[in-house]
Amino acid sequence: MADPRYFSFMQRPKQEFTFELTDDERITKARRILCGEEEHETHVMGRIKIGKQPYNPNWTYYLDPGSINFFQMAIKVCDSNMEYIENHLDEVNGPFLPGFYWCPWDSELVREVSDS
Numbered sequence: 173m174a175d176p177r178y179f180s181f182m183q184r185p186k187q188e189f190t191f192e193l194t195d196d197e198r199i200t201k202a203r204r205i206l207c208g209e210e211e212h213e214t215h216v217m218g219r220i221k222i223g224k225q226p227y228n229p230n231w232t233y234y235l236d237p238g239s240i241n242f243f244q245m246a247i248k249v250c251d252s253n254m255e256y257i258e259n260h261l262d263e264v265n266g267p268f269l270p271g272f273y274w275c276p277w278d279s280e281l282v283r284e285v286s287d288s
Contacts, residue, residue: 174199176237178227178285179206181216183276187254190228190285191216191235201242205281213242217250217275220257220264227285231258235274246275 177199180190193199204210218235225234231254250273257264257274265272 177202179281180283180285181276181279181281183254183278183280188282189231189235189254189279191218191240192225192227192237193240194237198240198242202281203284205242206284210242212244214281215243215246215275215277216279216281217241217243217246217273220269220272220274222261222264233257233261233264239273243275246277250275251277 173194174196176192176194178190178192179202180188182188193202201210201213205214216235218237218241219239220233221236222233224232228234250269252269252274253276257269260268
């Protein structure tokens with residue numbers, strides 16, 4: 173297990189979400205995406221947890237670090253917008269984002285966050 177590292181992705185319209193990675197392979201993959209070495213599996217997916225995290229202060233949910241992966245394509249049922257999720261947290265894990273899995277198709281990894 174690596175020391176935690178933090179990364180952010182953007183989603184339209186100008187919404188930013190920061191997440192924590194603690195796995196060396198996933199940290200390396202995130203960095204490869206940022207520098208353009210990885211061009212296929214570049215979108216972020218993971219399992220939503222309810223609660224605030226200091227590294228992601230704009231949202232009352234976060235991604236479970238152990239569940240985060242990167243993808244090229246995913247099924248429609250796990251796609252959603254950050255703001256929509258925030259406004260419908262009570263519906264997550266029903267027909268909306270079953271299993272708490274979120275795979276925003278338009279997620280674009282934009283940076284490694286140096287200050288958590």
